[in-house]
Amino acid sequence: MKGIYFDYQSSKPVDPRVVEAMLSYFHDKFGNPSSLHQEGDQATEVLESCREDIAKFVNADKDEIIFTSGATESNNLALIGLALRNKNKGNHVIISEIEHISIHNIAKFLEKNGFEVSRLPVDQYGRISLEKLRSRMTDKTILVSIGYASNEIGTIQPVSEIGNLCREKGVVYHSDAVAAEGLLPIDVKKNNLDLLTLSSNDIYGPKGLGVLYMKKSLRLNTLMIGGGQERGLRSGTENIPAIAGMRKAVKILREEMDSEVKRFAQYRDKLIRGILERIPRSHLNGHPQYRLPNNAHFRFDGIEGESLLLSLKDQGISVSTGSACTSRTLEPSHTLIALGLLHEEAHGSLQLTCGRFNQPGEAEKVIEVLPGVVERLRKLSPLYKEENFI
Amino acid sequence: MKSTQYSEKVLEHFRHPRNVGTLEGENVAVGRVGNPVCGDLMEMYIRVENDIIKDIKFKTFGCGSAIATSSMITELVKGKSLDDALKVTREDVANELEGLPPIKMHCSNLAADALHDAIKNYRNKNKPALAAPKTTEGKKVIAGEVEFENKGVFHKVDDTALFKDKRVIIPERGDKSIEIALELIKLTPRVILSTSSKDLSVNPELKTKLKQSDVKVLYESEILEIRGTTEVEKVLIHDLNEDEQYELFVDAVILLSEACRSKILS
Numbered sequence: 001m002k003g004i005y006f007d008y009q010s011s012k013p014v015d016p017r018v019v020e021a022m023l024s025y026f027h028d029k030f031g032n033p034s035s036l037h038q039e040g041d042q043a044t045e046v047l048e049s050c051r052e053d054i055a056k057f058v059n060a061d062k063d064e065i066i067f068t069s070g071a072t073e074s075n076n077l078a079l080i081g082l083a084l085r086n087k088n089k090g091n092h093v094i095i096s097e098i099e100h101i102s103i104h105n106i107a108k109f110l111e112k113n114g115f116e117v118s119r120l121p122v123d124q125y126g127r128i129s130l131e132k133l134r135s136r137m138t139d140k141t142i143l144v145s146i147g148y149a150s151n152e153i154g155t156i157q158p159v160s161e162i163g164n165l166c167r168e169k170g171v172v173y174h175s176d177a178v179a180a181e182g183l184l185p186i187d188v189k190k191n192n193l194d195l196l197t198l199s200s201n202d203i204y205g206p207k208g209l210g211v212l213y214m215k216k217s218l219r220l221n222t223l224m225i226g227g228g229q230e231r232g233l234r235s236g237t238e239n240i241p242a243i244a245g246m247r248k249a250v251k252i253l254r255e256e257m258d259s260e261v262k263r264f265a266q267y268r269d270k271l272i273r274g275i276l277e278r279i280p281r282s283h284l285n286g287h288p289q290y291r292l293p294n295n296a297h298f299r300f301d302g303i304e305g306e307s308l309l310l311s312l313k314d315q316g317i318s319v320s321t322g323s324a325c326t327s328r329t330l331e332p333s334h335t336l337i338a339l340g341l342l343h344e345e346a347h348g349s350l351q352l353t354c355g356r357f358n359q360p361g362e363a364e365k366v367i368e369v370l371p372g373v374v375e376r377l378r379k380l381s382p383l384y385k386e387e388n389f390i
Numbered sequence: 391m392k393s394t395q396y397s398e399k400v401l402e403h404f405r406h407p408r409n410v411g412t413l414e415g416e417n418v419a420v421g422r423v424g425n426p427v428c429g430d431l432m433e434m435y436i437r438v439e440n441d442i443i444k445d446i447k448f449k450t451f452g453c454g455s456a457i458a459t460s461s462m463i464t465e466l467v468k469g470k471s472l473d474d475a476l477k478v479t480r481e482d483v484a485n486e487l488e489g490l491p492p493i494k495m496h497c498s499n500l501a502a503d504a505l506h507d508a509i510k511n512y513r514n515k516n517k518p519a520l521a522a523p524k525t526t527e528g529k530k531v532i533a534g535e536v537e538f539e540n541k542g543v544f545h546k547v548d549d550t551a552l553f554k555d556k557r558v559i560i561p562e563r564g565d566k567s568i569e570i571a572l573e574l575i576k577l578t579p580r581v582i583l584s585t586s587s588k589d590l591s592v593n594p595e596l597k598t599k600l601k602q603s604d605v606k607v608l609y610e611s612e613i614l615e616i617r618g619t620t621e622v623e624k625v626l627i628h629d630l631n632e633d634e635q636y637e638l639f640v641d642a643v644i645l646l647s648e649a650c651r652s653k654i655l656s
Contacts, residue, residue, distance in 0.1 A: 097639075121623045121639060124557050124580050135620055283579075304430075306394065306453035310404060323453070340557040340580060340639040342608070344431075344451070380410055380457060382422075382433040382449035 003316040004362045008294060008355030009151055009179065010320055014245070015204040015356065021248035022206065025241040033238055034227065047238055050247040057250040058177075058196060058213060059187040066212045066230045067243060071178045071199035072102045073224075074212040075145075077234065078174045078195040079106045081220030082143050083115055086172075090140035096120045096128050096157075097338035098150050100176055104334065120146070124340050125287035126155030134165060143172045148180035152322060152335045152351060153286030154295025156184065163192030172218065178202050182253055183261060183292050194218055200242060204356060205249035209242035260356060265293040267354040267363045272296050274367035279374050281384075285339065285349060296352040299336075302384025303377040304347045311373040317366060320351040344383065396454055397488040403458035408465055411447040413437050419515060421508030423500050424632060430456045430497060434464075434504040438512055441471050448504070455494040459483050459501040472509050478502060534616030535645060542622025544644045553577055556641040559584060559625060561613060563646045568596045570644060571605045582640070584608040586630060616643055 025046070031039030033047045052062045068074045083093060095107050097119050107117045118136045120128050128146060137144075144166050149156045159175060166173035174195035177186055182203040188196055193213070200209035214220065214233075226235025268291075276282055281301040300308070305323030312319055322333030323346070336346035352366065378384040396404070412420075413435035424431035430452035437445040446468050448460040462483050467475040480498040484490045490498060535543055547553075547570050554577045560567050562585035575581045583605055590597055590607070600607065608627070614635065615626040624637045 118619075123555070123641070124578075302451065304452050304456075307404070307457060310394070310396075310401075310454045314405065337637075338639055342606070342638065343636065347451075380407060380449060381451040382431055383451045 003318055004365055005318045005358070006352040006354055006362070006366065007318045007320050009351065009353040011207075012201055012204050012355055013357060014201070014206050015249060015252060017252060018205055018245045018248045022241045022245040025244050029240075031240075033240070034229070043238075043240055046240060046244060050243045053247045054198075054211060054243075054250055055213075057186070057253070058198070059189050060196075060213050061216065063231075064188075064213055064216055066214055066233050067238060068210040068212055068234055069208060069236075069239075070210040071100075071176065071197050071202075072210070073234075074197040074199075074210045075100070075102045075176055076106055077212050077220060077223055078197060078214075079103070079110065079143065079145060081223055081233075082172055082174070082195065082218075083110055084221040085219055086142045087114075090138075090142040091115045092118070092138055092140040092142065094118045094120055094133065094136055094141060094144045094146075096122060096146045098122050098126055098153070098155075098335040099145065099147055100151055100178070101334070103145055103147070103176060116140070122155075122338055125290070126150055126153050126285075126335070126339055127287060127290060128157055128162075130158065130161050130165060133162065134169075137169050137171060141169070141171050143174060145174040145176070148175050148177040148184065148186070149292050150286070150335060151179040152333060153297045153339070154179070154292035154353075155287040156180070156290040156292065159193075160191045166194075167192045179292065182257060183264070183294055188213055188215070200246040200249065203246070203249045203253060205246040206242045209239055209246055211246075261293050264354050264358075267358055268294055268296050270363045271352055271354075271366065274363070275370060278367060278371045282374075285336065285341075292353075294354045296354075297349065298352075299341070299345055299349045300374050300378075301345075301348065302381045303374060304381075305349050307377055308348070308350055308373065311377065312366075312369070315369050315373075317369065320353070322349040322351065323347045392491065394454065395491055396458070397490075399486075399488045400455055400458040400490065403461040403487065404454045407448075407457055407461035409447050409461065409468070410449065411435075412449065413445060413447050417444075417512075419508050419512035421504045421506065421511055423503040423507055424451075430500055432456065432460055432500055432504040434460070434501075434508045436505075436508045436512060438472065441473075443467055443470055443472065443475055452497065452500075453494070455490050455497040456500065458487060459490075459498040460504070462486050463498075463501040463505055467505060472512070476506060476509060478505070532613055532616055532645070534618070534622075535643075538616050538618060538622045538643075541620065542618065542640075542642050543616060544642060545647060547573075547644060550574060550577060553642060556580075557639065558582070558642045558644060559613070559638070559640045560644045560646075561585070562590060562592075565593050565596055567644070567646050568592055568600055570646075572596075572599055572603055575603050575605050579604065580606075582606045582608055582638075584611045584613060584627070586610065586612045613643070 031043035033044040051065050055062045055065045111117050122128050172194045176197040178199045181198055194215045196213040198211040201207045222233050224235050229235050283299050285297040305321030309321050322336045332346035417438050421434045433449045435447045436443050446464045450457050450460040480502050483498040553574050556578055557580040559582045560571050562583055571581050571583045610631040612628050613625045614628045617624045624639045627638050628635050
């Protein structure tokens with residue numbers, strides 16, 4: 001049985017055209033850009049032309065792109081690199097309550113190392129408030145890190161307004177754009193971004209490659225020490241096959257993003273409408289309008305996410321949940337808690353994210369299967385008592 | 391081992407749980423355990439005749455292993471004497487299921503605890519019930535109540551528009567508090583009514599309206615503290631049943647004066 005995959009937020013298949021574009025860089029064109037012979041020169045040429053194409057993808061300049069091993073490393077370099085560089089200017093960093101777990105854990109690391117971190121609350125739809133952000137800024141604030149959009153609930157932040165505010169206050173603005181890339185147009189100049197995190201896999205490129213955009217005038221402390229690649233900011237031999245793959249991924253998006261995003265939005269809207277209509281006591285998490293086109297996120301009263309996930313797995317449907325029972329810590333998703341949900345509500349959540357290889361009819365299949373699954377689990381649940389809802 | 395890497399036997403019990411349901415009648419007792427933080431909640435019903443568990447049913451809110459361990463334990467103890475049933479350990483449950491991922495071992499503990507609770511309740515049945523937990527809500531000023539006055543803490547509602555799209559929590563203080571909750575739910579999807587008791591002792595008509603509405607009722611809970619930086623951001627809730635504390639993100643807290651309640655009750 002061919003499965004139905006609605007978990008593009010967790011991992012994406014590499015586009016076969018990307019794989020094709022990578023192949024020649026494993027054996028035929030294997031050079032190291034640091035070498036001075038012709039193989040090395042060839043590699044340098046490829047590296048720099050990829051850098052240029054990837055820069056264009058977010059309207060950056062070629063020398064503002066740093067290749068890393070992934071989004072987590074980009075986030076580390078951005079936050080820790082900037083904080084260490086500027087510790088004489090100030091020691092205050094602002095993040096939002098619903099950042100990706102890597103940002104939260106980096107923030108904890110900074111706290112242990114003498115920095116102060118404010119965690120900006122969000123409203124019940126997951127958006128930050130500009131007034132609150134302004135009121136948290138002090139003359140010690142050196143950095144604001146607020147993601148483009150939530151990787152869980154898909155809520156899109158007012159990036160441009162945050163950028164303007166940070167510019168006005170002279171504070172560096174970093175945004176983790178991994179959840180949004182390939183789904184929203186990203187423009188670092190228009191949005192006054194100083195630092196931006198991207199991942200290759202999130203646009204159907206290979207895993208193991210990330211990008212940090214760093215505005216020209218900015219300086220960071222390096223975290224990876226070695227042979228001085230990436231202008232000394234990130235040592236280590238460049239991963240040319242992956243970089244060539246990401247370039248191809250960006251080129252595909254240039255042609256196809258508009259049309260595929262329209263298709264995703266149709267799947268998303270079908271899922272949201274169908275599920276809310278057919279399942280009583282179901283709720284949409286996240287923002288009804290400011291929402292990633294591929295994200296549908298629900299909660300169902302009285303049932304738990306892991307058992308929901310296992311039941312759908314039995315039907316060949318792959319999804320995600322914010323339930324504690326699937327996490328390493330047995331804690332529910334910090335994002336859902338930040339929305340103001342109770343633990344039991346956060347446990348009953350279901351995340352569906354669609355992508356390039358979803359087929360027509362798959363959303364319908366989920367809408368057909370899900371009501372029965374929810375009903376069965378509710379019959380098992382002591383929290384869901386029919387009489388309470390009549 | 392992945393937290394969801396289950397044995398075939400666990401999956402089999404998850405897919406086809408035995409003895410799901412509830413029991414009623416004279417020789418029936420129920421045991422309840424739960425942990426609102428990890429998220430599991432179990433109810434175990436036993437019917438006892440001549441000290442033997444004649445029938446057993448369960449209801450469980452939880453992950454796959456919580457459901458499977460509940461189902462497994464009902465099979466293990468059905469027909470056993472109460473004393474023998476009390477000897478069933480969490481290892482027994484896990485072993486019968488051909489093992490559990492280490493992080494999920496506590497689930498088998500919960501199933502055993504729910505059973506033990508049911509047996510204890512059966513044996514205590516004729517003893518006088520324990521007094522309800524004492525609460526102090528309404529009689530004291532909640533920490534943060536003064537600090538956040540008009541910065542998210544309200545003692546009356548003059549202009550409902552202020553609460554549009556806000557997350558509001560209202561401790562139950564008589565009919566008036568419920569009327570306000572029902573009014574505000576028209577303006578925002580998130581209104582929580584908290585009460586320290588197990589049930590609401592208010593006008594039955596209002597109670598019905600409340601059940602039909604999207605107002606979330608938080609039973610056996612009281613607000614210990616209101617927290618924020620410059621304005622209300624969250625409340626610290628005490629779950630009286632589980633004796634646990636947790637934070638809940640809100641934008642507004644409506645604290646009606648205790649006078650409202652006494653007027654209605656008198």
